[in-house]
Amino acid sequence: MAQEDVFKKIISHCKEYGFVFPSSEIYDGLGAVYDYGQCGVELKNNIKRYWWDAMTLLNENVVGIDSAIFMHPTIWKASGHVDAFNDPLIDNKDSKKRYRADVLIEEHLAGIDDKIAREVEKASRRFGASFDEEQFRTTNPRVMEYQAKRDEVHSRFAKALNDNNLEELRQIIIDTEIVCPVSGTRNWTEVRQFNLMFSTEMGSTADGSTRIYLRPETAQGIFVNFLNVQKSGRMKVPFGIAQIGKAFRNEIVARQFIFRMREFEQMEMQFFVRPGEEIEWFRKWKDARLRWHKAMGLGDAKYRYHDHDKLAHYANAATDIEFEMPFGFKEVEGIHSRTDFDLSQHEKYSGKKIQYFDTELGQSYTPYVIETSIGVDRVFLSILSGAYSEEQLENGESRVVLKLPAELAPVKLAVLPLVKKDGLAEKAEEIMNMLRFDFRCRYDEKDSIGKRYRRQDAIGTPYCITVDHETLQNDTVTIRHRDSMAQERVPVTELNSIISEKVNIKNLLKKIIN
Ligand code: ATP
Numbered sequence: 001m002a003q004e005d006v007f008k009k010i011i012s013h014c015k016e017y018g019f020v021f022p023s024s025e026i027y028d029g030l031g032a033v034y035d036y037g038q039c040g041v042e043l044k045n046n047i048k049r050y051w052w053d054a055m056t057l058l059n060e061n062v063v064g065i066d067s068a069i070f071m072h073p074t075i076w077k078a079s080g081h082v083d084a085f086n087d088p089l090i091d092n093k094d095s096k097k098r099y100r101a102d103v104l105i106e107e108h109l110a111g112i113d114d115k116i117a118r119e120v121e122k123a124s125r126r127f128g129a130s131f132d133e134e135q136f137r138t139t140n141p142r143v144m145e146y147q148a149k150r151d152e153v154h155s156r157f158a159k160a161l162n163d164n165n166l167e168e169l170r171q172i173i174i175d176t177e178i179v180c181p182v183s184g185t186r187n188w189t190e191v192r193q194f195n196l197m198f199s200t201e202m203g204s205t206a207d208g209s210t211r212i213y214l215r216p217e218t219a220q221g222i223f224v225n226f227l228n229v230q231k232s233g234r235m236k237v238p239f240g241i242a243q244i245g246k247a248f249r250n251e252i253v254a255r256q257f258i259f260r261m262r263e264f265e266q267m268e269m270q271f272f273v274r275p276g277e278e279i280e281w282f283r284k285w286k287d288a289r290l291r292w293h294k295a296m297g298l299g300d301a302k303y304r305y306h307d308h309d310k311l312a313h314y315a316n317a318a319t320d321i322e323f324e325m326p327f328g329f330k331e332v333e334g335i336h337s338r339t340d341f342d343l344s345q346h347e348k349y350s351g352k353k354i355q356y357f358d359t360e361l362g363q364s365y366t367p368y369v370i371e372t373s374i375g376v377d378r379v380f381l382s383i384l385s386g387a388y389s390e391e392q393l394e395n396g397e398s399r400v401v402l403k404l405p406a407e408l409a410p411v412k413l414a415v416l417p418l419v420k421k422d423g424l425a426e427k428a429e430e431i432m433n434m435l436r437f438d439f440r441c442r443y444d445e446k447d448s449i450g451k452r453y454r455r456q457d458a459i460g461t462p463y464c465i466t467v468d469h470e471t472l473q474n475d476t477v478t479i480r481h482r483d484s485m486a487q488e489r490v491p492v493t494e495l496n497s498i499i500s501e502k503v504n505i506k507n508l509l510k511k512i513i514n
Contacts, residue, residue: 001390007326010388011257013400017459019043019384020258032254032262039459040380042410042440044265047379048244050408050505051267054292055242058513062240062269063233067221069246070202073212075220078349079342085216086193088169089252092180093187100252101169101191104178105157112150119143158310166191196249198262214248219371221245222270223342226367227354230272237356237367238281240271244376256327258377265376272367274358275340281370282317282337288512289335289372290321295511296405298386304329314341323382332382333374340366383408387460397450402460403483405508412439412503413463414456420445428467431477431492439499457482463499 001009014020018037022029036044055062076082088101119142124131137143153176160168170191179186197216201209215221222241229241244267254260273281286305294300306329308318317337322329343366347354355364387403406412415432417424425445435441442461444452449466456464464480471477471492478487479498490498501507 003326006385006388007257009390010326010384013388013402013458014040014384032251032260034258034261034377039410043383043404043408044376044380046408046410046505047376047383048265048267050508051292051374051376051379052242052244053505053509054512055240055269058509059240061235061238062242062271063229063235064242064244065222065225065229066245067218067225067243069215070212071215071220071224073210074349075224075346076197076213078345079220079223080345081197081213081216082195085197086195087252088166088191089194090170090173090191091189092183092185093189094185095180095183097180097182098252099180101166101173102157102161103253105153105169105172105176108176108178109150109154109157112146112153116143116146116150119146161310166193194250194252196251198248198250215246216249217247217373218243218245218266218268219270219342219373222268223346223369224350226270226272226343227352230356237358238271238273238277240269242267242269244268258381259325259327259330261377266373267376268371268373270342271370271372272356273370274361275365275368278337278339278368278370279317282335285370285372286319286335289333289374291512293321293323293332293382295508296383296386296408298323298383298405302382302386306331312336314339323378323385325381325385330378332378333372336371336373338369338371340368342369343367399454399457401457401482404460404462406462406503407505407508409460409462409503410440411442411456411459411461413465413499414442414444414452414461415465415467416443416449416452417445418449418466418468422469423472424467424469427471431465431467431495434492435496435499438496439503453480453485462503465495 017039019040021035021037023033023035024030052064056064089098090101091098119140120133120136123136124133153172156172160172170188173188177186198214199211202212203209222243229235245265246263247266248263251260251262254262271281271285290303293303302324304322306320306322311318315336315338319335320331321333323332343354354366356367357364383404389401389403390398391401392398413435415428417428428443432441432443444455453464462482466478466480475492476489477492478489480487
């Protein structure tokens, strides 16, 4: 199945089974805003719990906070967001569609990369085992021509971004003959900067209202609370502050379901270190974060690092963790070494001293910061993309199954009486009452047992417990495993321990510590 079709199927599956709904749907929706349904909210909460525990239980020097969404407007001046949190936008005059100029150029570069990859693949098939890719890339005239073109566009593009040269961005689009995918024309407007922050008014106008912003990231709430947490928690550098919360960005192009939303949720951690030790800590967090992702078992090959060669002026190292979504490898998490930029800026703009006295060194300094910043919604999408599977069964039927990590699945088990009569329903209810305190359980007695299994497969329930006539005789049930569909007979009294062993988030946490 084409990856595009897989993505469409995931989106409709999310809606059909209560994971994600378009926001305000009965009013025809609101662009790039989504609601999480009954299954979605459970999965999302489990992702947040997994991250929170990985940060605050596995590291005794990482503590959490929950800061407000509204903050003093000067914070966004200090952080650079008022002046520089912009995307370059361009419109096509014929289709009236709006695009990010940088994304159009990036897609053009990716198109050249694809052409090169196709040539390499063709040649590798032709030459078989004797194929030397390196030699082919450096000698084949067609590949060399593509590569030269790519390098030229790439270096112009990098320079234009660095110099903030909007005219040059437009010129690259014209020179490379990029057309609008909708109208097919090259009738482009000028490129303009567009600030991504949403703003609103606080206070009534009569009193003199203040323009404030909806936070575009949660990190600033951590920076401005650095001293509060350090002092009240008696924290010693190195230490970290973690936070989960909503962030808002008025994204220009928001077409990839929950990958790019205007209201989304971030999980961020700022780790404060001694100046000079930041690169060592950057490496540690880079490793630790990839382990967190891989522990979910979606497939190690689906992850890769993307180290930044163009760094923000305040950063001295940066990498993204990318996941192979149905629409290609995309950023899920960013890890940045941000030097002392943020704390120094807040010191400057607030006029308050933000320093740490290091008793071991006997001196004060502004700590350096390693930031790990991850979108809950993008993790959600990576899990759905990795877990969605259509299977042809031996009996000729097919099933859609979400192979979610059992520890994160919204519903852990379903209790299913084989038939409603003969006291099986009552026995099933008794089992539900025994298990509901520890696990999110579903009870289902409608339709054939096969259909009921399918319903649970579709929401990723790892275990189905079937109550049959034998249950009444010897107090045993069958457990059916979602992925293998294997069934085993176990005593009712052992259910709790069998299931807890499999669904506890602790399992994931144990995988990520060395
Ligand atoms: P992109 O380049 O994809 O716009 P970014 O580099 O601007 O992302 P950061 O500012 O580093 O993203 O934000 C950290 C994390 O927050 C991202 O890795 C991503 O998981 C998440 N995130 C950022 N923007 C969005 C969005 N519009 N919708 C959903 N998640 C987002």
